[in-house]
Amino acid sequence: MINESVIGELQKIVGRENVLTTTENLKTYSYDGTSSWIHDPDVVVFPKTAEQISGIMKLANAHKIPVTPRGGGTNVSGGSVPVMGGIVLCTTKMDRILNIDKENFTATVESGVVLMNLNTRLAAEGLFFPPDPQSFLAATIGGIVAENAGGPAGVKYGVTKQYLLGLEVVLPTGEIINLGGRTVKNVVGYDLTMLFCSSEGTLGIITKAELKVNALPPARKTVLAIYDDVATAGENVSLVLTSGVTPGKIELLDNWVIRRIEEVSPLGLPQDADAVLIFEVDGMAEAVEKEAEKIVEVARGHGAIEVRPAKDQDEANRYWMARRAGFAMIFGKAPTVLAEDVTVPRGKIPHLIRKCRELAKKYDLEIVVLGHAGDGNLHPSVLTDIKNKEHFARAEKAVEEIIETALELGGVLSGEHGIGLEKQRFFRRALGSTVTDLMKNIKALIDPNNIMNPGKIWD
Numbered sequence: 001m002i003n004e005s006v007i008g009e010l011q012k013i014v015g016r017e018n019v020l021t022t023t024e025n026l027k028t029y030s031y032d033g034t035s036s037w038i039h040d041p042d043v044v045v046f047p048k049t050a051e052q053i054s055g056i057m058k059l060a061n062a063h064k065i066p067v068t069p070r071g072g073g074t075n076v077s078g079g080s081v082p083v084m085g086g087i088v089l090c091t092t093k094m095d096r097i098l099n100i101d102k103e104n105f106t107a108t109v110e111s112g113v114v115l116m117n118l119n120t121r122l123a124a125e126g127l128f129f130p131p132d133p134q135s136f137l138a139a140t141i142g143g144i145v146a147e148n149a150g151g152p153a154g155v156k157y158g159v160t161k162q163y164l165l166g167l168e169v170v171l172p173t174g175e176i177i178n179l180g181g182r183t184v185k186n187v188v189g190y191d192l193t194m195l196f197c198s199s200e201g202t203l204g205i206i207t208k209a210e211l212k213v214n215a216l217p218p219a220r221k222t223v224l225a226i227y228d229d230v231a232t233a234g235e236n237v238s239l240v241l242t243s244g245v246t247p248g249k250i251e252l253l254d255n256w257v258i259r260r261i262e263e264v265s266p267l268g269l270p271q272d273a274d275a276v277l278i279f280e281v282d283g284m285a286e287a288v289e290k291e292a293e294k295i296v297e298v299a300r301g302h303g304a305i306e307v308r309p310a311k312d313q314d315e316a317n318r319y320w321m322a323r324r325a326g327f328a329m330i331f332g333k334a335p336t337v338l339a340e341d342v343t344v345p346r347g348k349i350p351h352l353i354r355k356c357r358e359l360a361k362k363y364d365l366e367i368v369v370l371g372h373a374g375d376g377n378l379h380p381s382v383l384t385d386i387k388n389k390e391h392f393a394r395a396e397k398a399v400e401e402i403i404e405t406a407l408e409l410g411g412v413l414s415g416e417h418g419i420g421l422e423k424q425r426f427f428r429r430a431l432g433s434t435v436t437d438l439m440k441n442i443k444a445l446i447d448p449n450n451i452m453n454p455g456k457i458w459d
């Protein structure tokens, strides 16, 4: 428990109105996008400047109080749950877009800026920030950098780290440091900017980011391909990519998600399909037409039972709305969802999908598959109930086998959601003791009192 005098110090640093301590308020900041983790903080603070954060960190470090950074709280790995209590430091009041440099294709933003707000401002300048986590209505730049978030556009544009040029960070000991810069190329010593990217709030508080942005492509086209076998859909991903077309997005929805979407909010998806792939190509209009034609040709020639190029933007929007709704549909259907985030080499997608189907039968579970098929990042999601011990144990076994399969196929534990609490029990096994201990030693160097988001990533 944090004592009254520390609360008083926090109020002096950020003002009384920016410190929350009531039970109801603490509950609000006790959970994130996961459905199995919850823990109340002792206090929630909303700083507005890096200097205030520096003051908070010095105070926390002196008293060895855990500090859990939080942006939108949308992560799905338990990252912003304050498992050791202490301070939740929420950045949502640091939401200024400080500069958009059209000539340099960069944006300078505070870490609490919500992605949707950034892209709305950028669009007015004919620009966009390509990484597109589907939580863009609430996810903040700090959370996006700390998770190295991706999204459907990863297949062509990559993930956050490809757009991160520089950072301002407050260290656990209170120093404010600047890393990287505003140039596309920068080889000056160790790349510490990247160390903080995907650090999941365990090394410091990101207060400002210098981001690379792109010009908005003038044209886009969506194609829906329908399959009677989800593994054929998986095979089509590689076939399209080897045909010479790199779509902006290739997303997969399986039959369970399709039926659930049509049940809740009909959007015109084929309910009898085993799976659909939704492709988007973007770029110059002529190229976009040709690329869409090529996708139609490849899919028709390799097992798609129907291929629908969207006739207009309305139809395209419906398909993308279905994709965006996918996660909410899954989470709304079961008390607990174990949403996996394994990523495999792209040619191995059909193997992973087949394994998920086998495991669903073996453990008598609903395992739903959707995700960013274009970059090998699938989200097999196991529907369960943490309160039903026997069912939950079967679900956990299935998850273990999904992870084992992904690793055997040459994949990784997480493509974009991070480790947090959700996958920490697999971490040492996936990376080995030498690498795990090296990472822990780096953390100990930067955070000697282990106050930054303790209890995360490794056990």
Ligand SMILES: Cc1cc2nc3c(=O)[nH]c(=O)nc-3n(C[C@H](O)[C@H](O)[C@H](O)COP(=O)(O)OP(=O)(O)OC[C@H]3O[C@@H](n4cnc5c(N)ncnc54)[C@H](O)[C@@H]3O)c2cc1C
Residues within 6 Å of the ligand: 032, 033, 068, 069, 070, 071, 072, 073, 074, 075, 076, 078, 079, 080, 091, 111, 132, 133, 134, 135, 138, 139, 140, 141, 142, 143, 144, 145, 146, 147, 148, 149, 150, 151, 152, 200, 201, 202, 204, 205, 206, 207, 327, 328, 416, 417, 453
């Ligand atoms: C419906 C839905 C769809 C999603 N789709 C995607 C997707 O397509 N791709 C994807 O990658 N993710 C996706 N996510 C996961 C999530 O939105 C991302 O991880 C996002 O980056 C989290 O941002 P946030 O601001 O909500 O961060 P939070 O959830 O608040 O925090 C995430 C982590 O970052 C740390 N953190 C937050 N702010 C800071 C800071 N300023 N400094 C240091 N550390 C910080 C926290 O401690 C925590 O460990 C989805 C989530 C939902 C609920």
